[in-house]
Amino acid sequence: xxxxxxFAATSVxxxxxxxxVIASSEIDLLKQQITAMKQDYEQRILALETGLQNxxxxxALAPQARLTNKPALRQNTxxxxxxxxxxxxxxxxxxxxxxxxxxxxxxxxxxGLDQAGFSVGEAELVISSNVDDxxxxxxxxxxxxxxxxxxxxxxxxxNLSDGxxxxxxxxxxxxxxxxxxxxxxxxxxxAPLIYRGLFGNQLSNDGLQATYIxxxxxxxxxxxxxxxxxxxxxxxxxxxxxxxxAFINIGDDxxxxxxxxxxxxxxxxxxxxxxxxEGLADSYAFSGKSRINGIDWVYKWAPNxxxxxxxxxxxxxxxxxxxxxxxxxxxxxxxxDGKQLGWYAQAVYKFLPTxxxxxxxxxxxxxxxxxxxxxxxxxxxxxxxxxxxxxSAMLEWxxxxxxxxxxxxxxxxxxxxxxxxxxxQYTFAIGSHTGHSY
Amino acid sequence: MLTKKISAFLYCLSLLxxxxxxxKAEDPLNVFACEPEWAALATQLGGDxxxxxxxxxxxxxxxxxxxxxxxxAKARQAELLICTGAxxxxxxxxxxxxxxxxxxxxxxxxxxxxxxxxVQLLEQATRLDRSMxxxxxxGNPHFHLDPYRIKQIALGLSKTLREIDxxxxxxxxxxxxxxxxxxxxxxxxxxxxxKPLQGxxxxxHHDTWVYLEQWLNFDKVATLEAKSGIPPSSTHLxxxxxxxxxxxxxxxxxxxxxxxxxxxxxxxxTNIPVISLSSSVANGEDIFQWFDGLINALLxxxx
Numbered sequence: 001x002x003x004x005x006x007f008a009a010t011s012v013x014x015x016x017x018x019x020x021v022i023a024s025s026e027i028d029l030l031k032q033q034i035t036a037m038k039q040d041y042e043q044r045i046l047a048l049e050t051g052l053q054n055x056x057x058x059x060a061l062a063p064q065a066r067l068t069n070k071p072a073l074r075q076n077t078x079x080x081x082x083x084x085x086x087x088x089x090x091x092x093x094x095x096x097x098x099x100x101x102x103x104x105x106x107x108x109x110x111x112g113l114d115q116a117g118f119s120v121g122e123a124e125l126v127i128s129s130n131v132d133d134x135x136x137x138x139x140x141x142x143x144x145x146x147x148x149x150x151x152x153x154x155x156x157x158x159n160l161s162d163g164x165x166x167x168x169x170x171x172x173x174x175x176x177x178x179x180x181x182x183x184x185x186x187x188x189x190x191a192p193l194i195y196r197g198l199f200g201n202q203l204s205n206d207g208l209q210a211t212y213i214x215x216x217x218x219x220x221x222x223x224x225x226x227x228x229x230x231x232x233x234x235x236x237x238x239x240x241x242x243x244x245x246a247f248i249n250i251g252d253d254x255x256x257x258x259x260x261x262x263x264x265x266x267x268x269x270x271x272x273x274x275x276x277x278e279g280l281a282d283s284y285a286f287s288g289k290s291r292i293n294g295i296d297w298v299y300k301w302a303p304n305x306x307x308x309x310x311x312x313x314x315x316x317x318x319x320x321x322x323x324x325x326x327x328x329x330x331x332x333x334x335x336x337d338g339k340q341l342g343w344y345a346q347a348v349y350k351f352l353p354t355x356x357x358x359x360x361x362x363x364x365x366x367x368x369x370x371x372x373x374x375x376x377x378x379x380x381x382x383x384x385x386x387x388x389x390x391x392s393a394m395l396e397w398x399x400x401x402x403x404x405x406x407x408x409x410x411x412x413x414x415x416x417x418x419x420x421x422x423x424x425q426y427t428f429a430i431g432s433h434t435g436h437s438y
Numbered sequence: 439m440l441t442k443k444i445s446a447f448l449y450c451l452s453l454l455x456x457x458x459x460x461x462k463a464e465d466p467l468n469v470f471a472c473e474p475e476w477a478a479l480a481t482q483l484g485g486d487x488x489x490x491x492x493x494x495x496x497x498x499x500x501x502x503x504x505x506x507x508x509x510x511a512k513a514r515q516a517e518l519l520i521c522t523g524a525x526x527x528x529x530x531x532x533x534x535x536x537x538x539x540x541x542x543x544x545x546x547x548x549x550x551x552x553x554x555x556x557v558q559l560l561e562q563a564t565r566l567d568r569s570m571x572x573x574x575x576x577g578n579p580h581f582h583l584d585p586y587r588i589k590q591i592a593l594g595l596s597k598t599l600r601e602i603d604x605x606x607x608x609x610x611x612x613x614x615x616x617x618x619x620x621x622x623x624x625x626x627x628x629x630x631x632x633k634p635l636q637g638x639x640x641x642x643h644h645d646t647w648v649y650l651e652q653w654l655n656f657d658k659v660a661t662l663e664a665k666s667g668i669p670p671s672s673t674h675l676x677x678x679x680x681x682x683x684x685x686x687x688x689x690x691x692x693x694x695x696x697x698x699x700x701x702x703x704x705x706x707x708t709n710i711p712v713i714s715l716s717s718s719v720a721n722g723e724d725i726f727q728w729f730d731g732l733i734n735a736l737l738x739x740x741x
Contacts, residue, residue: 133546136536159541163514213514213539219507251507256495261507300506304497306695307504353669353697400668401529402568430568433525435533436504 080129083431087121087184089114095419102414103383104366105197105340106277106286108232113421114190121425124151124182126434134158140182151182151204163213173203174211174223175247175265176317177296181437187313187348189408189423193362193390194319194342198292200232203267207241219251219261229269233290233321236273243269251438256305260298261438267292272325279329279379286336288325294318298438311350318343327370329379334372338381341365342388354398362390388414402429467603470516470543472527473500475582476553476595478719478728480520482617483596487606491516496718499695500526501572501667505534513538516549518602520595523552524559526579548602554579556594557587560648571665582718584649585625585729592617624726628733635736639687641678641704643670643696646717650732659687662700670700682708689739693717711739 091097097113114121120143128138140152154169174180178195179202191201207227214220227234229242237243245268251261274285295318302311320341327336342364350356368381376382390413396406403426410421466489471477477492484490491512494500500522503509513519513534521527535544542549559577566575581587596614600607636655640647643662651658660681664674682704690712692701698714705712713735719728 133544156536157539158536159544159547160539162541163539165536165539211539213510213537215515217511219511221510249507252511253506253508256497259506259508300504304695305495306498306502308499308502308695309697400568401572433528436502436529437533438504438506 078129080127081432083126083429083434085124085126085182085184085427085429085434087123087425087427088119089121089189089426090118090424091116091421093419093421095417099417100414100419101280101380102193102197102364102388103380103386104368104388105364106233106275106379106381107196108200108277110232111191111196111200114423120145122183124184126431128432130158131155134160163215165211167209167211168207170204170206171209173205173225173227173245173267174209175203175225175245175263175267175292176294176319177261177263177298177315178317179203184427184429185437187346187356187358188360188392188394189406189425190392190410192317192344192346192360193364193388193414194317194344197340197342197364197388198233198319198321203233203245204231205243205245206230217252219249221247221249223247223249229272233275233292234269234272235275236287237269237271242271243267253305257301257303259300259438261296263294263296265292265294265296267294274328277379281378282330284327284329284379286323286325286327288323288336290321290323290325292319292321294320300438307350309350309353311348313348314346315348316343316345327372327375327379327381329375332372332375334370334375336368336370336376336381338368338370339366340368355396356398357395358393360390360392362388362392364388386416390414401433403427467599468515468517470513470519472519472521472531473582474719474721475588475725475728476520476522478723478725479588479592479595480599482725483592483610483613484599485609485613487603487609488599496716496720497694501529503527503530505530505537509534510537513543514540516540516543518549518551518598519543520551521553522579522582523554524576524579525574548598551595551598553591553594554581556591557581560652561645569665571663572667578645578648580646580717581649583647583732584653585621585628586653587649588725589618589621592621620726624729628729631733631737634740638689638740639685641682641687641690641701641710643690643692643698643701646693647691647715654736659685662690662692662704669697675700675704679704679707682710686710689713689736691715713739 091114093113093116097115100113123143125141126138131137134157135155136158137155138152142149142151150170152171154167154171156167157165160166172180178186178192179199183202195201205225205227207225209223209225211221211223214222223246225245226241227243229237234243245266247263247265249261249263251259253259268291270289272290273287276283276285297316299314300311320339323336323338325336327334342362344360344362346358346360348356348358365387366383368376370376373382391411392408394406394408396404398404406425408423408425412419412421466487467484469480469488469490471480471490471492473494474492474496477490480488480490493509493512494503521531541547544550554576559581562577563573563575566573592614596610599610632654637657639657639659640651641660641662642658645661645666660678662670662675662678664671686708687710690701690705690710692698692712692714694714694716701712704710715732715735716728719725
């Protein structure tokens, strides 16, 4: 259109302009005229744009009634937030994963090694929403191969009272630093050895939790959990309170670049009934009482307090457990008096906006005793002086907040045959935005 | 045994909760601002009556904050929360509010002030897909760079202050009148100063500046991030470089919390100057000084 108009206009100008003396040649004249028209057009367009922008400015100042930020109301407006996390992996190790042992510790069946080769690991479906003005609910369904399990499903109060929050349902315990985080958020593809040894990777509760934030300028949180005592490392209780735990967390910033959190925790179960574990040859069961004490510490640094481009994180957790009771293996039994402890320390460095690396060291020890040592040996509860250790290193690429590809190497001395493991883990989250916990 | 322990624990809890029972009228109102611009605006509107904590500084990317322990402690005690809204804080504010257990500042309460509810947003997404980067469904949330929108928000915020702290109504009314008078004359001054900047061609790192572009009549010719929130790729940067060789821009704008490598690289290749603008009010500055600083920095770089 514009071209035709230009052409027509220049032709008219050409015909009307019959005095060739003004310009040195007719072509030059034409060029000048075209340039003049171009400038004219540009000025007009600029005027239009300015007018448009002024109109937009006026619209910006329009009264509230004209705001169109509000989403349109649809049937599904109140659907809960849904996100889906795929945590696929490739695993390879020098020893067979079936040979895995952790001498001195009772393992549950979830605490072994990943099968070699490709697997979809654990996919998670998270559904969450405010229920009303008083409650928030969240459900996490985990898909592991062909099985689906309810990882978490709880309801939590929103505004019960100043700083007090109650939670009920099934939830990961808030003891320790890593325990309450979902496994795909962890900085490594596998749990620390002490989590594997004491909690079967992660301690889950069916019960109630109360947390209270003390009004103070530094973070000071108290928490108490009551559970039915039916999930590992408790077992066999369904009625009443079978296990309970308590924790204290404090934390603060130091200047704008440093922050820290320190936690102390305790867990205990008084009447564990027939907790099953795999022994060296046969499975065995523990009945009795168990107590765990722990301490966790996290420190983070980011230049200007801005973790988007670069940050550093240091993390340490220590747990010890005392158990007294009875071990049953086949038809034999023995009195058991066990003490197990362990810690891990890890450092994570995000050195570029899309790259992170980390190192971790695990160390465990145990001192188990009982009335029938050969039976404890069959159960894998004697260490013969071996202290399990593991060194892990990982490098990951994070193209966006929603995707991550990780390579991890483990030099694993969990048992006497040293194992070297490799994981290639790819984690993708789709759906609603998940939060950035500390 | 167990019940005894639990009741002892609950007793300790109740002891600890005693000192919090309620703030007296002469105590300042505790304000938790998600970003420093809202802390600065609240200072103008509340003066000494408010005790204000800013959760972030101008050097932090407000998209990428973690619910740190210190933030939970501050949110726990707040009587008023002032945030941008429009999903800018979606990664950390919902978690923070759930952890703090403070009913005063939950969404829907008078103590939860979301600035985006008071202005019209630009760049409202017509297509929501994560392949487009970190898109904000409600629109571009960096509207504090437009003084006209700041004015609208000031009206809303002052109203909220009067509602939740009615004893000091006349104080807030007075502060608001003073602020609007001074801000109006400042806007006129800034616009006069910024006349030579009209129509300048700019390159930005992230679309932080759309409202400033509109206000000062800039012509944005390129964005270094191909997708919002995703660090610039080398292919996209070379395309931008090609474009700059064809139409030279006047300056490249970048802010403190963004990685400046892409901006510096482009500047070295093309000799287009880089301006590092503070995307929000810095420590020790007020909101007037911040806008003064923005205009000055832009004028200094303009030949």
